[in-house]
Amino acid sequence: ASIYKEVCAVCHNAGVANAPKLGDQNAWKKLIGEGQVIITAHGYVGVRAMPPRGGKESLSVEQFAEALNYMVNNSGGQWSSPDKGMLEDIHEEIKKRKNSK
Numbered sequence: 001a002s003i004y005k006e007v008c009a010v011c012h013n014a015g016v017a018n019a020p021k022l023g024d025q026n027a028w029k030k031l032i033g034e035g036q037v038i039i040t041a042h043g044y045v046g047v048r049a050m051p052p053r054g055g056k057e058s059l060s061v062e063q064f065a066e067a068l069n070y071m072v073n074n075s076g077g078q079w080s081s082p083d084k085g086m087l088e089d090i091h092e093e094i095k096k097r098k099n100s101k
Helices: 002-012 025-034 036-045 061-073 084-100
Strands: none
Touching (some): 036 084
C-alpha cells in the first residue's frame, strides 16, 4: 500500500492517460486475465503511457509486484505475493519484453 500511495496513486487514482483506476473492476478485468507474470513484467518495463516502474526507477521487481498486487487485490483480483518461481518467470518476461522493444 505504501508504494501504491507514493508512486502509483498519482495516475491510478485519477485515471491519468487511461490508467485503470484503483477499484474499477471493469477496467482491471482484462489486465488481471492476462496473468500476474505478464502484467507485472510489462508494467515494470513500461506499457502504453505508463513509464517503467511507474516512473520510480529505484523500484525492484519485488516492490513493483507488491504495488501491483495491491491494485489488483483492490480491483477485483486475488493475487498473492510472487514466490521465487514466479519471480524467475517475471524476470524472464522482462528480458523478453526489453528485447522486443
